[in-house]
Amino acid sequence: MKVSMKGIVKSFGANNVLRQVDFSVEGGEICALLGENGAGKSTLMNILGGVLQPDEGTIELDGKKVSFHSPAQSLHAGIAFIHQELNLINDLRVYENMFIGREIRTPVGLINDQEERRQTEDLFRRLDIRIDPLSKVSLLDASYKQIVEIARALMMKASIIIMDEPTTSLTDPEIERVFDMLRTLKKQQVGVVFISHKLREVMEICDTYAVLRDGVLVSGGLVRDTSIPLISRDMVGHDVRTEPLEQNAGLGEEVLRLEDLTLEPYYRHISLQVRAGEVLGVTGLLGDGRSEVFRTVFGDMGKYQGQILIQGAPVRIRSTRQALKMGVAYMPRNRKENAIIKDMDILDNGTIVTLPRLTRMGLIRRRQQLKQFEAQRDHLQIKMGSPRDPIGSLSGGNQQKVVLAKWLMTHPRLLILDNPTQGVDVGAKEEIYDIILQLARSGVAVVVLSNEAQEIIRVCSRALVMYHGDVRAEIAGETMTEANIMRLATGG
Amino acid sequence: MSNKTMQNSSSGAHGGMPKSSGGSGFFRWLAARWQENPVYSTGAVLIVMVIIQTFALGFDYPSFADWFSGWSRNWINILRNNASVGIVALGMAFVIISGGIDLAVGSTLVAVGAVMMVLINGNVNGPLTALGITGVPAFILGILAALLMGCLIGYLNGFLIARSKVPAFIATLGTMKICRSVTQQFMQTVGVKVPREFTAIANTKIGGEIILPVFYWLIIAAILVVVARKTPFGRHVYAIGSNERAARLSGINVERVKALVYVLSGLLVAVAAVINVARIGSMDYANAGSGYEMDAIAAVVVGGTSMSGGKGSIVGTVLGMLIIAVMNNLLNLIGVPPFLREAFKGLIVIVAVLLQKKDKLA
Numbered sequence: 001m002k003v004s005m006k007g008i009v010k011s012f013g014a015n016n017v018l019r020q021v022d023f024s025v026e027g028g029e030i031c032a033l034l035g036e037n038g039a040g041k042s043t044l045m046n047i048l049g050g051v052l053q054p055d056e057g058t059i060e061l062d063g064k065k066v067s068f069h070s071p072a073q074s075l076h077a078g079i080a081f082i083h084q085e086l087n088l089i090n091d092l093r094v095y096e097n098m099f100i101g102r103e104i105r106t107p108v109g110l111i112n113d114q115e116e117r118r119q120t121e122d123l124f125r126r127l128d129i130r131i132d133p134l135s136k137v138s139l140l141d142a143s144y145k146q147i148v149e150i151a152r153a154l155m156m157k158a159s160i161i162i163m164d165e166p167t168t169s170l171t172d173p174e175i176e177r178v179f180d181m182l183r184t185l186k187k188q189q190v191g192v193v194f195i196s197h198k199l200r201e202v203m204e205i206c207d208t209y210a211v212l213r214d215g216v217l218v219s220g221g222l223v224r225d226t227s228i229p230l231i232s233r234d235m236v237g238h239d240v241r242t243e244p245l246e247q248n249a250g251l252g253e254e255v256l257r258l259e260d261l262t263l264e265p266y267y268r269h270i271s272l273q274v275r276a277g278e279v280l281g282v283t284g285l286l287g288d289g290r291s292e293v294f295r296t297v298f299g300d301m302g303k304y305q306g307q308i309l310i311q312g313a314p315v316r317i318r319s320t321r322q323a324l325k326m327g328v329a330y331m332p333r334n335r336k337e338n339a340i341i342k343d344m345d346i347l348d349n350g351t352i353v354t355l356p357r358l359t360r361m362g363l364i365r366r367r368q369q370l371k372q373f374e375a376q377r378d379h380l381q382i383k384m385g386s387p388r389d390p391i392g393s394l395s396g397g398n399q400q401k402v403v404l405a406k407w408l409m410t411h412p413r414l415l416i417l418d419n420p421t422q423g424v425d426v427g428a429k430e431e432i433y434d435i436i437l438q439l440a441r442s443g444v445a446v447v448v449l450s451n452e453a454q455e456i457i458r459v460c461s462r463a464l465v466m467y468h469g470d471v472r473a474e475i476a477g478e479t480m481t482e483a484n485i486m487r488l489a490t491g492g
Numbered sequence: 493m494s495n496k497t498m499q500n501s502s503s504g505a506h507g508g509m510p511k512s513s514g515g516s517g518f519f520r521w522l523a524a525r526w527q528e529n530p531v532y533s534t535g536a537v538l539i540v541m542v543i544i545q546t547f548a549l550g551f552d553y554p555s556f557a558d559w560f561s562g563w564s565r566n567w568i569n570i571l572r573n574n575a576s577v578g579i580v581a582l583g584m585a586f587v588i589i590s591g592g593i594d595l596a597v598g599s600t601l602v603a604v605g606a607v608m609m610v611l612i613n614g615n616v617n618g619p620l621t622a623l624g625i626t627g628v629p630a631f632i633l634g635i636l637a638a639l640l641m642g643c644l645i646g647y648l649n650g651f652l653i654a655r656s657k658v659p660a661f662i663a664t665l666g667t668m669k670i671c672r673s674v675t676q677q678f679m680q681t682v683g684v685k686v687p688r689e690f691t692a693i694a695n696t697k698i699g700g701e702i703i704l705p706v707f708y709w710l711i712i713a714a715i716l717v718v719v720a721r722k723t724p725f726g727r728h729v730y731a732i733g734s735n736e737r738a739a740r741l742s743g744i745n746v747e748r749v750k751a752l753v754y755v756l757s758g759l760l761v762a763v764a765a766v767i768n769v770a771r772i773g774s775m776d777y778a779n780a781g782s783g784y785e786m787d788a789i790a791a792v793v794v795g796g797t798s799m800s801g802g803k804g805s806i807v808g809t810v811l812g813m814l815i816i817a818v819m820n821n822l823l824n825l826i827g828v829p830p831f832l833r834e835a836f837k838g839l840i841v842i843v844a845v846l847l848q849k850k851d852k853l854a
Contacts (some may be wrong), residue, residue, distance in 0.1 A: 320740055343802035352731055
């Protein structure tokens, strides 16, 4: 089957999200759809998936004009959209999930479990999937869930599958597993649209690519005819830097020291120290325990064994409030779940940490609140309208800066940044790196937790690589290479 | 995700209507206003209802002065009859904004009222009377004890919910059962008489009308508007209701704030209990305060506060209470049988939530 979208135009209010975009994919092809956040990728695919309707333009299936008014219609035509947040029901078994909403019934009207199981087994055999159809979905790891979701799409006779950033929350071996699945799909003449930020994965798995920038298709073609730097340039519109940023050598006193910190089952025997003015990186794959180590330091994990010393003094950290008082700041990963308070405006989001310090006689001093926030806004160059606008009106990068702002207002001694550039586009990424280095120069001890080796190499002077709750190695200078980090992070 | 934010910003910029909503123009307009700030639409609905109510009351009076005095007496009645539950609703608003619920308010009111009545007992066998404390000092002690006990019951709820992680619905359902049943059992054999002087707290006439409960309600509402909007505690309640995880990771002591919310609710219930006892001069342990939890929740919801927490307002809650009260009065004026009135209350709550639901699409 071949899908082609021609001259797609879509706008929300005055905002032109897609301008005359052509896009096509056919069976047996894995096509990468690339672009920064807000470039229009999701909108384009939501149109194909029947979630949104285009203002102009046509969609053709094998040359026949179609229009989708709901996801159900699009699915019926053979197009399945697998969203980033998976749509599986954790408490049900795999085969039950395969047929959810379209259960096979016995003549009496009860669910025909036997038939559902048989069909699931058949399909899994055909696709070489080694998952027990009887196991509960909650017991599967993220990649197998992804695979179940793909299998379900095939069960519904999908011949085009759209995958929205399928590898974001996966570890390397898990990614490989999903890729194997994609290769199988390709052999079965299924077409795949692969939305991703990770260019290396695109080079590995995709046949063709299309780059969107500001709602316009800027380039496309065969993946083997292009390269990562070329694609990145198309995405951003200018060259992207990858060399390490200049580090400042002048280190101050020790700010944080961990001695033999252990919290089973997350991590064990963690010892490290961070000095003022330093940017320490901690990296590894998902589930390596790095977030848990530093959430412990921030008082978010409860009881632990071992010793935490802040500025040389041993402390017991039991709550986030206490950590905050000691000058520890923690910018969590997964901004939407952990950092953004969606019902509050930009100003309140940006000052929620320091509110108790901005009061007189128990009442918040609005002018003071605004003044302090605006100072941070200017310093971090947050692009925003009124401070009273909803936080959701900002782009990912600017939301991240608001979160950063609320912590900088506390004048932290130790700043822990967990995946600081997650869901942030390339331009804003560079700005955040600059801010990190600037903070370090001003004497803050910074810890950057990241699963992107390039990010670690770019901003950190020294880094620890973790694997399943253990620190594998410390790397710096010569040993700080992507290959080395990958090897250590995968347990090699 | 990107397109959602764009929809948001565009509808904000043009003050436009949500494209997805159906229905006629007026309802679309109402739903759109509701999304921006529910207080405006709640206010608009209230004004419309007051106009209808005014007509229902009629103009069949010899002079304007007569009409006005009839009209305002009707209003004073409405306000006075809803003052205690209105105060309870204010606490409920904080609870619901924080993402919880407090089902125990009605029976807390009975428990607190009973304890206070025992302390201020006009009969000679009261515990304070036995100590030689009577009159105003006894009243003050009784009221303080009531307020303290309200706080304690609230703290018990808060502790169960915030520390022991019992779902709010279950924890307060439990205390609701306990409070009323224990009170009924103990008060079975205790005869209490509320001294006449105590009723002055609510029944002192100002300008010839019993209006004090209304003042209490408005003063407390005014204070709580400030608490909600201008204190860190207030902002923290909203933050926790919107995203508890993010609130904790912002260094907010989530357990403490949550517990305090229920303490506040208990405290306001105690105030309502004092007013009720002073108004009526007695208490029916089986029925007093029953249905308060539902009436308070209804007022909060009609006032535009989201049941999922994080959104809502105190002003809205007062307006929500008034809408329900005016509706009751109106149904009475046009002669709807009492049994049917509850059905209308149910209807208005459902309509309010239907209007809110649109909010999820944006």
